Amino acid sequence: MRMPRAFKWLAKSRESGWAFTWGVCIPYVLFLVFMHVHHEMWRDEVHAWTLARLANGFWDLVTGDRIYEGHPPLWFWYLHVWTWFIQAAEGIQIATVTAAAVAAILLVRFAPFPRFLKVVLLFSYYFGYEYSVMSRNYVLGWLLVCLFCALYHPARIRHLALALALALMALTSFYGLAMSVFLLGFYVLDQIRFSFPSRADLPPRVISVTISPRVIGATGIVGIAVVFFALYSDPPDPNPFAPGFVWDSLTLKAVPRMLFRVTTGYLPWSAKWVTDFWWHSQDFWEPKILLSACVGAGILVWALLALYPSWRLMVAYAGCIVGIQIFEQTRHEGGARHWGHFFMFFVACAWLRSLAHPRRSKWPATLLILGAVAFQTPTFVAYTVVDTREVFSGGRDTAAFIRRAGLQDLPMVAGPDFLAVTVAGYLRKPFYACETDEINETVVFHGRRRRFSTEDLLNKAVSVSRELKRPVLLVSNQPVPPPPPGVTCADLFSSRPGTVTDEVFHVYRLEAR
Amino acid sequence: MLTRILRYVFRSPLPLLASGLGHWRRHGARIRRARALCQCGDGLCLRRWPDWEARASRLYLRSARTLGTLAGTAPAGATAPALAARHALRQATGPYRGFLAGLARFAVLLAAALLGVLGPAGALSPSVRGRLFPRDLAAGRPWVASSSQDGLPGRSAGPTSDGPVFFHTQSSHNPNVEIDLGDEHVIRGVRVINRTDCCQERALPLNVEIWKDGTWQLVAQRRAAFTVWKYDVEPVRARRIRFLRPGTTFLHLKQISVFGQ
Numbered sequence: 001m002r003m004p005r006a007f008k009w010l011a012k013s014r015e016s017g018w019a020f021t022w023g024v025c026i027p028y029v030l031f032l033v034f035m036h037v038h039h040e041m042w043r044d045e046v047h048a049w050t051l052a053r054l055a056n057g058f059w060d061l062v063t064g065d066r067i068y069e070g071h072p073p074l075w076f077w078y079l080h081v082w083t084w085f086i087q088a089a090e091g092i093q094i095a096t097v098t099a100a101a102v103a104a105i106l107l108v109r110f111a112p113f114p115r116f117l118k119v120v121l122l123f124s125y126y127f128g129y130e131y132s133v134m135s136r137n138y139v140l141g142w143l144l145v146c147l148f149c150a151l152y153h154p155a156r157i158r159h160l161a162l163a164l165a166l167a168l169m170a171l172t173s174f175y176g177l178a179m180s181v182f183l184l185g186f187y188v189l190d191q192i193r194f195s196f197p198s199r200a201d202l203p204p205r206v207i208s209v210t211i212s213p214r215v216i217g218a219t220g221i222v223g224i225a226v227v228f229f230a231l232y233s234d235p236p237d238p239n240p241f242a243p244g245f246v247w248d249s250l251t252l253k254a255v256p257r258m259l260f261r262v263t264t265g266y267l268p269w270s271a272k273w274v275t276d277f278w279w280h281s282q283d284f285w286e287p288k289i290l291l292s293a294c295v296g297a298g299i300l301v302w303a304l305l306a307l308y309p310s311w312r313l314m315v316a317y318a319g320c321i322v323g324i325q326i327f328e329q330t331r332h333e334g335g336a337r338h339w340g341h342f343f344m345f346f347v348a349c350a351w352l353r354s355l356a357h358p359r360r361s362k363w364p365a366t367l368l369i370l371g372a373v374a375f376q377t378p379t380f381v382a383y384t385v386v387d388t389r390e391v392f393s394g395g396r397d398t399a400a401f402i403r404r405a406g407l408q409d410l411p412m413v414a415g416p417d418f419l420a421v422t423v424a425g426y427l428r429k430p431f432y433a434c435e436t437d438e439i440n441e442t443v444v445f446h447g448r449r450r451r452f453s454t455e456d457l458l459n460k461a462v463s464v465s466r467e468l469k470r471p472v473l474l475v476s477n478q479p480v481p482p483p484p485p486g487v488t489c490a491d492l493f494s495s496r497p498g499t500v501t502d503e504v505f506h507v508y509r510l511e512a513r
Numbered sequence: 514m515l516t517r518i519l520r521y522v523f524r525s526p527l528p529l530l531a532s533g534l535g536h537w538r539r540h541g542a543r544i545r546r547a548r549a550l551c552q553c554g555d556g557l558c559l560r561r562w563p564d565w566e567a568r569a570s571r572l573y574l575r576s577a578r579t580l581g582t583l584a585g586t587a588p589a590g591a592t593a594p595a596l597a598a599r600h601a602l603r604q605a606t607g608p609y610r611g612f613l614a615g616l617a618r619f620a621v622l623l624a625a626a627l628l629g630v631l632g633p634a635g636a637l638s639p640s641v642r643g644r645l646f647p648r649d650l651a652a653g654r655p656w657v658a659s660s661s662q663d664g665l666p667g668r669s670a671g672p673t674s675d676g677p678v679f680f681h682t683q684s685s686h687n688p689n690v691e692i693d694l695g696d697e698h699v700i701r702g703v704r705v706i707n708r709t710d711c712c713q714e715r716a717l718p719l720n721v722e723i724w725k726d727g728t729w730q731l732v733a734q735r736r737a738a739f740t741v742w743k744y745d746v747e748p749v750r751a752r753r754i755r756f757l758r759p760g761t762t763f764l765h766l767k768q769i770s771v772f773g774q
Binding site for chain 2: 056057060063064065067068236237436437438439440444446448
């Protein structure tokens with residue numbers, strides 16, 4: 001039976017031209033632009049941009065305020081370059097769309113996947129929303145994974161280029177580091193040549209191992225990046241946002257939870273048409289812990305079998321999953337956007353496996369990716385539709401109101417500081433924080449911060465107003481208590497409730513005589 | 514020997530760059546073709562021509578002729594396309610190396626040209642000199658701390674010390690140290706060395722403020738822990754500069770430099 005021509009075209013798994021690439025990537029970029037226009041950024045996005053914008057050079061992004069972030073500096077360096085051209089907070093969205101577009105071009109042009117699979121991958125939950133509409137450092141991880149896979153070819157190893165891609169990948173996030181280390185392991189194992197003695201050989205029998213000096217050099221380059229990560233990514237102060245490792249939590253009882261994370265990473269399910277949709281991506285699997293553990297185990301076994309016969313890739317994939325799970329169990333559990341790296345790394349491994357064994361059947365990997373994407377589709381549709389219809393965070397609307405009302409020249413007192421960064425970032429305006437004695441456009445997560453209370457915030461606003469002898473703008477996500485005698489406090493604006501439930505801001509004009 | 518090295522370095526890099534680029538353009542297609550044939554031979558090719566074996570054979574013969582060898586000299590186990598690919602890649606290595614050497618020479622010449630231009634400009638213009646070699650405006654200038662203890666002076670000249678601190682305030686509200694630069698200067702940057710033996714966190718946050726239009730104006734704030742903090746500020750004219758720790762605590766620093774002109 002002959003396959004119909006259209007199916008044959010869709011199932012074609014090799015690319016020889018750019019027409020298909022542009023035909024897919026241009027609509028993808030238009031979709032991303034549409035989403036970003038309708039997406040109000042929240043604190044994690046605006047804060048990174050403000051840090052990069054205020055930095056006093058690239059080295060300041062290594063040793064300065066960024067050191068409390070818990071993320072390596074590559075994303076901030078990348079944003080810092082963009083701040084040379086654009087200062088507005090929307091610059092981070094341009095940077096994200098650019099990175100996602102390059103990743104898409106690499107995937108569509110060079111991945112040895114069937115054409116239909118490339119298209120559905122681009123419009124899947126992770127690559128169409130979580131890593132490309134949310135402006136986070138994970139988009140750089142995805143870009144560098146695609147770059148590594150596009151550069152890799154078993155018949156011609158580009159040692160330097162591969163090493164640079166891996167070194168940069170290690171500086172995107174912890175998840176980037178894990179993927180980089182295990183892709184390096186795959187690359188080194190791929191390049192080592194063992195020769196075993198035959199039975200006919202006379203003793204002493206020798207097992208010789210041959211490795212190119214270029215491979216050692218490439219390993220050194222990635223090693224430097226790993227050491228850099230270790231030196232400059234862990235915050236120096238212990239604080240609630242960056243707790244230390246809890247090794248006691250690494251027990252056998254944690255295995256179902258680990259498998260649950262794999263399941264949710266591959267199959268995030270939240271087809272809820274509600275405003276706060278973002279917090280529900282694990283609602284489906286969390287109550288069914290036994291089922292999710294069984295599904296997670298099944299996914300892992302299938303993923304490993306799909307990588308057969310490349311034992312190097314199987315080792316790399318299993319190692320990466322275990323490494324990330326240990327980190328998540330002992331340090332930071334994360335959410336769906338972190339667990340999505342299990343899926344991302346499998347896509348990378350399937351890509352490499354198709355390059356290393358082009359004549360082997362690809363259907364197990366194709367079926368797993370396709371099944372995961374199909375499961376993600378309702379989530380993707382719900383998130384994109386609700387994000388375009390509803391407010392994601394109240395920060396943009398609040399900043400717009402302050403500008404509209406001509407209040408942007410008043411001194412601003414805002415809190416809690418880690419939430420107020422959204423408004424301050426959009427306004428590009430420093431604010432007085434009551435948790436610290438700092439005046440900053442964003443927050444530094446050092447251990448000297450005090451607990452927030454609306455009373456402290458009000459007192460801070462009163463003292464600033466008295467000191468400067470002028471009214472101040474008071475911004476908070478909570479209603480402030482009645483002011484003391486001699487102080488007037490007018491409630492001017494409240495933003496609409498949005499997806500990020502704690503970023504609903506109230507604006508007051510406070511004057512102390 | 515030195516003359517030869519200098520002649521090699523200062524020879525115009527343009528012909529080398531041009532020839533490197535030319536080689537790259539000429540050999541690029543050949544390398545790609547050889548690589549593709551090599552992959553076909555190894556069963557790895559993604560794109561296969563119907564006549565790939567004949568093409569491989571032709572390429573192999575051409576390579577063998579260029580090398581002056583015959584097919585019999587191929588190493589055992591090597592297929593014809595693999596040998597052809599290896600030969601094509603080897604041919605390409607030389608021009609690439611030349612291209613890199615050309616680039617290095619270009620960088621050296623550029624650096625020499627920059628030195629040639631900026632050197633005399635710096636010698637002639639104080640403004641350029643100030644940007645190239647910023648002067649420490651605080652060196653030897655009088656400073657005064659908001660309070661003092663531990664037998665250390667509360668005021669002196671030259672904000673630096675061989676010991677761990679050059680001043681040490683009492684625990685007080687908004688402790689600070691103020692430096693008089695003697696005259697109005699354009700301030701371009703500051704460098705602060707924190708106390709080295711202990712208690713570095715006491716200096717955080719640290720405000721850098723200048724006296725302008727009758728008030729102290731904040732120009733920079735350090736919030737992250739530091740031993741040495743170097744910061745380039747927006748150029749601003751001022752005579753008095755102070756380093757203030759907001760809140761109630763001690764303040765002690767080892768050295769302060771203020772750069773500008």
